[in-house]
Each structure stands twice: as C-alpha cells, then as structure tokens.
Amino acid sequence: DTGVSQNPRHKITKRGQNVTFRCDPISEHNRLYWYRQTLGQGPEFLTYFQNEAQLEKSRLLSDRFSAERPKGSFSTLEIQRTEQGDSAMYLCALATSEAFFGQGTRLTVV
Amino acid sequence: QKEVEQNSGPLSVPEGAIASLNCTYSDRGSQSFFWYRQYSGKSPELIMFIYSNGDKEDGRFTAQLNKASQYVSLLIRDSQPSDSATYLCAVFQASTLGRLYFGRGTQLTVWP
Numbered sequence: 710d711t712g713v714s715q716n717p718r719h720k721i722t723k724r725g726q727n728v729t730f731r732c733d734p735i736s737e738h739n740r741l742y743w744y745r746q747t748l749g750q751g752p753e754f755l756t757y758f759q760n761e762a763q764l765e766k767s768r769l770l771s772d773r774f775s776a777e778r779p780k781g782s783f784s785t786l787e788i789q790r791t792e793q794g795d796s797a798m799y800l801c802a803l804a805t806s807e808a809f810f811g812q813g814t815r816l817t818v819v
Numbered sequence: 820q821k822e823v824e825q826n827s828g829p830l831s832v833p834e835g836a837i838a839s840l841n842c843t844y845s846d847r848g849s850q851s852f853f854w855y856r857q858y859s860g861k862s863p864e865l866i867m868f869i870y871s872n873g874d875k876e877d878g879r880f881t882a883q884l885n886k887a888s889q890y891v892s893l894l895i896r897d898s899q900p901s902d903s904a905t906y907l908c909a910v911f912q913a914s915t916l917g918r919l920y921f922g923r924g925t926q927l928t929v930w931p
Contacts, residue, residue, distance in 0.1 A: 742918060800863070812862050
C-alpha cells in the first residue's frame with residue numbers, strides 16, 4: 710500500500726471519447742504528480758500540483774488534457790477526444806522524500 | 820538529449836548470481852537517485868534511493884553512486900526468479916519542482 714488509490718484500474722474507450730481518471734491520496738500530501746508511461750518507456754512527467762495549485766505542465770500535456778486538484782486532496786485527469794496515441798498507463802505519485810506511485814490506470818483507446 | 824540512460828538489456832542471470840544494473844545521467848545538478856522495480860502491467864515500486872557518493876545496502880540490494888562520473892548502479896545479490904522485472908532508474912532535481920526523470924528501464928530475467 711503506497712497510500713495512493715487510482716481509479717479506474719483499466720479503461721477501454723473508443724477514439725474520440727472523453728475519459729477521466731481519479732487519484733486519491735489516503736492521507737494529506739502537498740505535492741501530487743501525474744506521469745504517463747507508454748510501453749517500453751519509463752514514466753514521463755505530465756503535471757504537478759502543490760496543494761490545489763497546478764504549478765507545472767509538461768509539453769506532453771496537450772490542450773486535450775486537463776487536470777484538477779480541488780481542495781488539494783484528490784486529483785482528476787481528463788482527456789478529451791481521445792486518440793490511439795493516448796493509450797498508456799497513467800500514474801499518480803505523491804512526493805515525500807521519495808515518490809510513491811499509485812496502481813495506475815491503464816488506458817486503451819480503440 | 821535524454822536525461823537518464825540505462826543499459827537497454829535485456830539482462831539474464833541464473834538464480835543465485837549477482838545482477839548489475841547501470842544508469843548514467845546528464846545533469847550534474849541531480850541530487851537524489853532512485854531505483855524502482857516494475858512487474859509487467861503493474862506500477863513502479865520503490866526499491867531504494869541514494870543521494871551520497873558511495874554504497875547503500877538494503878538486504879540483497881546495493882545502490883552505488885558516483886557523482887563525478889554521473890553514474891548510479893544497482894546490484895542484486897543472490898538473484899531470485901521473483902526479481903525478474905523491469906528496473907527503472909530515476910533522478911530527482913529540486914530545481915524542477917521535485918519531478919523525477921526516468922530512464923527507459925532494464926528488463927531483468929533470473930532463470931532457475
């Protein structure tokens with residue numbers, strides 16, 4: 710148990726549909742990160758929250774992607790008009806002295 | 820230019836042998852270094868981290884850091900089939916708001 714719960718674990722969607730993922734820290738953490746991992750690659754940074762403020766966004770995060778962290782607790786990542794290239798595992802991580810990842814959400818766009 | 824490079828593997832060792840995994844990084848400002856293990860279809864699991872030059876041991880695992888050479892390694896002693904996984908090296912830079920930069924990972928297979 711890394712203290713981070715992600716839902717859903719798996720999502721299959723048709724191209725062009727919108728999807729939303731959720732990350733729930735079990736306890737309070739100021740810093741929350743989203744990463745994306747495609748097959749054969751390491752995780753790549755998408756965005757970072759300090760409490761409810763989104764402080765940094767990667768160039769990977771196109772305008773079809775939006776992330777929120779209302780009240781500085783759980784976070785959501787939405788992808789609009791999904792494309793096949795969005796197929797990946799989406800990982801939420803909390804930063805303490807080291808980063809702990811949630812179980813991830815595996816997205817498959819067909 | 821990639822920030823973190825790992826030997827591509829795959830690496831295959833017999834049970835009981837020492838597995839050696841290597842990683843180099845480009846930014847001398849990097850401060851902390853992490854090794855994650857990732858089983859197929861699962862999320863990365865932190866094994867250990869190191870931030871001072873030298874060796875750090877935790878059970879069968881030893882991390883080695885040489886900042887002058889910008890090199891970090893992970894040794895797994897008495898390798899077990901359950902160690903078969905992809906090992907990810909990650910680098911932390913405080914100047915980039917704490918995000919981690921990952922290598923592509925090295926796939927390790929330990930055969931009985």
